[in-house]
Amino acid sequence: MSLFSNKSNGSVDVLSKVLADSYVLLVKTQNIHWNVEGSEFRSIHLMTEEHYNNLFDAIDVIAERIRMIGGKSPATFAEFSKLASFDEKVNSENQTEMLESLLSSHEAIQGDIISGIKQLEGSDDLGSIDVLNSRLAFHDKVVWMLKATLKK
Ligand SMILES: [Fe+2]
Numbered sequence: 001m002s003l004f005s006n007k008s009n010g011s012v013d014v015l016s017k018v019l020a021d022s023y024v025l026l027v028k029t030q031n032i033h034w035n036v037e038g039s040e041f042r043s044i045h046l047m048t049e050e051h052y053n054n055l056f057d058a059i060d061v062i063a064e065r066i067r068m069i070g071g072k073s074p075a076t077f078a079e080f081s082k083l084a085s086f087d088e089k090v091n092s093e094n095q096t097e098m099l100e101s102l103l104s105s106h107e108a109i110q111g112d113i114i115s116g117i118k119q120l121e122g123s124d125d126l127g128s129i130d131v132l133n134s135r136l137a138f139h140d141k142v143v144w145m146l147k148a149t150l151k152k
Contacts, residue, residue, distance in 0.1 A: 011128040012071030014116035018135060019062040020074060020083035021109040026055040027088040028105060038095035047145075048102075054138055065131050085112055096150065103146040110139045 033048035063073040074083060081087065085108045090101050113136045120129050 010119055011069050011123070011125045012066055014119055015062055015066045015069075015128060015131070016071070016074050017083050017085070017112055018109065018116060018132065019059060019066065020080040021085055021105075021112055022055050022059050022062065022135070023080045024084040024086065024088050025105050025109060026052055026059065028090060029055060029102065031088065031090055032098050032102060035090075035093070036095055036098055037093070040095050043149075044095060044099065051142060058135060058138070061131060062135070065128055069125060069128065085109070099146055099150055103143065103150065106139050106142050106146065110136065110143060113139065 029048050029052045033045055033052060036044045036048075063075070066073045074080060086105050090098055092098055092101060113132050117129055117132050117136070120132070123129075
């Protein structure tokens with residue numbers, strides 16, 4: 001059995017969802033980067049820039065992994081919106097609420113990645129599991145940092 005000709009293990013679906021989540025989160029993160037106002041402007045502006053650069057690089061890695069294993073990568077806003085677990089809306093102009101909204105999206109993607117890894121456990125697609133693990137490490141770190149920032 002060749003991994004690269006077998007799409008039935010679910011890897012393409014798992015990666016497509018994480019790709020969509022990541023793209024929507026990129027848009028959401030840039031929205032906050034551009035539009036945040038308040039006493040924490042500088043730290044939020046700089047932090048979100050680090051995040052969107054990471055997400056931008058990750059999107060390419062995930063999409064190319066989908067191609068490597070024989071899938072077709074989602075590549076339109078319509079597909080990303082449909083597949084993602086959350087939308088790009090921030091729903092607040094308050095700097096604290098913006099960070100809370102960002103945190104909830106990182107937690108959503110964490111959940112999708114964890115269930116994706118569990119789904120692929122036992123399959124031969126170790127490369128995709130590796131991509132997912134490395135994405136999880138990023139989101140785990142961001143969740144920790146956002147929670148620390150938001151602590152009252
Ligand atoms: Fe910028």
